[in-house]
Amino acid sequence: MKHSRDTRLLHAGRQARGSGTRPVNPPLMRTSTVVFDSVADWRAAREMRATQQVLSYGARGTETTFALERALTELEGGARCKLYPTGLAAAACVLLACLKPGDHVLVTDAVYQPVRTLCDELLRPLSIECEFYAADGSDIEARLRPQTRLIYAEVPGSLFNEMVDLPRLAALARRCEALLAVDNTWASGWLFNPLAHGADISILAVTKYIAGHSDVMMGAAVCNERSFARVAQLSESLGQTASPDDAALALRGLRTLGVRLAQHARHALAVAQWLQQRPEVARVFHPALSDDPGHALWRRDFSGCNGLLAIELRDRSPARRDAFVDALQLFGIGASWGGYESLVVPVEPTAARSVTAWSGRGACVRLHVGLEDPADLIADLAQAFDRTAAPATE
Numbered sequence: 455m456k457h458s459r460d461t462r463l464l465h466a467g468r469q470a471r472g473s474g475t476r477p478v479n480p481p482l483m484r485t486s487t488v489v490f491d492s493v494a495d496w497r498a499a500r501e502m503r504a505t506q507q508v509l510s511y512g513a514r515g516t517e518t519t520f521a522l523e524r525a526l527t528e529l530e531g532g533a534r535c536k537l538y539p540t541g542l543a544a545a546a547c548v549l550l551a552c553l554k555p556g557d558h559v560l561v562t563d564a565v566y567q568p569v570r571t572l573c574d575e576l577l578r579p580l581s582i583e584c585e586f587y588a589a590d591g592s593d594i595e596a597r598l599r600p601q602t603r604l605i606y607a608e609v610p611g612s613l614f615n616e617m618v619d620l621p622r623l624a625a626l627a628r629r630c631e632a633l634l635a636v637d638n639t640w641a642s643g644w645l646f647n648p649l650a651h652g653a654d655i656s657i658l659a660v661t662k663y664i665a666g667h668s669d670v671m672m673g674a675a676v677c678n679e680r681s682f683a684r685v686a687q688l689s690e691s692l693g694q695t696a697s698p699d700d701a702a703l704a705l706r707g708l709r710t711l712g713v714r715l716a717q718h719a720r721h722a723l724a725v726a727q728w729l730q731q732r733p734e735v736a737r738v739f740h741p742a743l744s745d746d747p748g749h750a751l752w753r754r755d756f757s758g759c760n761g762l763l764a765i766e767l768r769d770r771s772p773a774r775r776d777a778f779v780d781a782l783q784l785f786g787i788g789a790s791w792g793g794y795e796s797l798v799v800p801v802e803p804t805a806a807r808s809v810t811a812w813s814g815r816g817a818c819v820r821l822h823v824g825l826e827d828p829a830d831l832i833a834d835l836a837q838a839f840d841r842t843a844a845p846a847t848e
């Protein structure tokens with residue numbers, strides 16, 4: 455019997471009925487060394503571990519991390535998964551696994567900023583040519599080359615939530631025999647599944663909505679058959695692993711991913727619609743808004759939204775924007791998102807994009823709308839606007 459997504463989210467990665475008396479959650483297994491009864495057993499485990507989850511050494515995974523790998527693999531419809539100490543480590547290993555000197559990679563202009571730094575500081579000195587394409591993907595065909603081995607996408611884009619037609623990118627990647635890797639942190643494996651839309655690798659910052667409580671750092675790369683071996687090999691060469699304690703917390707977060715995301719999305723839409731009515735706000739960037747430029751693609755490919763939105767203020771003054779951020783009481787000023795609480799950071803769009811000139815003129819802010827009552831969040835935003843209004847003379 456094929457169960458619904460909500461049901462599978464609760465059962466993914468757990469020991470199946472029929473496997474004996476068992477705890478609901480997989481036991482926390484901490485180990486470095488694993489000991490064997492015989493040399494033959496030891497050898498057999500080492501031979502099998504490239505193709506199966508086998509307990510052989512702590513860095514290669516324990517029963518706890520294996521359970522999380524199985525759950526994420528099932529969620530994303532992949533073949534296998536690797537875990538990392540951070541989301542950024544997952545992205546870095548995917549890039550290094552798919553590229554060698556002389557190769558060309560196309561990276562979205564809407565990429566998570568530290569990946570842009572990685573391109574400049576690590577990939578370019580390794581003679582890997584990194585070229586950025588417009589966040590909406592419109593110019594990508596003209597940028598493809600015979601040396602293009604990877605298209606690196608993010609849907610929607612970091613900070614301003616630009617949508618891209620991922621099946622179109624997948625078709626272009628296949629045409630030039632390149633791989634398509636997608637940073638799927640925004641959807642966190644729940645609102646969108648890149649592999650089902652033609653991607654080869656889905657990168658997840660588990661740190662965000664999957665762990666969901668602002669207390670875990672972790673990343674994952676869920677791969678199809680075509681891409682797993684090279685990602686696994688490079689990651690093992692670089693000694694990448696994830697802690698079983700963190701995997702247990704991530705699994706606990708994962709079970710409520712669906713209900714949390716639905717609530718974040720409801721609250722974010724209420725806040726976004728209220729912001730659209732405010733005279734201080736020039737634009738709100740949130741794909742669930744019916745007038746968002748990415749709304750049609752988002753409706754076609756995604757099953758829901760999350761708590762992220764960005765706003766461009768009418769006021770151009772970065773100092774008054776910062777005063778507005780400082781005046782907020784319920785929104786913590788801090789990086790990351792995906793926990794239960796509301797967050798805010800000032801953002802500089804011209805520094806974050808290199809391909810497309812930024813069309814806006816006002817100062818910008820990124821909000822993560824948490825699980826607080828949206829009426830309280832709206833009241834907080836209102837008092838911050840009132841306290842920091844621009845002088846009437848300007």
Ligand SMILES: *Cc1c(COP(=O)(O)O)cnc(C)c1O
Binds near residue numbers: 640673
């Ligand atoms: C946060 C984030 C990452 C990195 O995750 P960390 O666990 O903080 O390293 C990668 N991609 C996106 C889109 C992110 O938002």
